[in-house]
Amino acid sequence: MADTNVSSTATVEAEVPQGSILGPLLFSLYLADIVTVIKHSKCHFYADDTQLLISGLPSLIHSKVKLLNYDLRAIDKRCKQNGNN
Numbered sequence: 001m002a003d004t005n006v007s008s009t010a011t012v013e014a015e016v017p018q019g020s021i022l023g024p025l026l027f028s029l030y031l032a033d034i035v036t037v038i039k040h041s042k043c044h045f046y047a048d049d050t051q052l053l054i055s056g057l058p059s060l061i062h063s064k065v066k067l068l069n070y071d072l073r074a075i076d077k078r079c080k081q082n083g084n085n
Contacts, residue, residue: 013083030082037074040067 017023031050035043041052052071056064 033082034075034078037078038071039074041071 017026020026028045031045034050038052041054044051044053052068054064054068054071
């Protein structure tokens with residue numbers, strides 16, 4: 001049985017040319033200020049991926065998820081401010 005789920009389309013208004021020599025530099029510059037809005041997580045950048053890490057005791061998982069979501073909302077807000085919806 002084939003998967004019938006289809007994602008909606010979106011217009012890309014800001015981009016880094018994939019495969020270009022300047023691509024990694026432009027991407028890094030575009031995301032350079034993301035670390036300034038992250039308050040509760042550790043952030044790692046890998047090429048064109050970003051990873052947020054948060055640690056804690058299993059008994060604190062609910063509070064840690066709230067803190068991680070706080071950082072995700074802050075990143076979303078910063079991206080919107082930078083013109084990337």
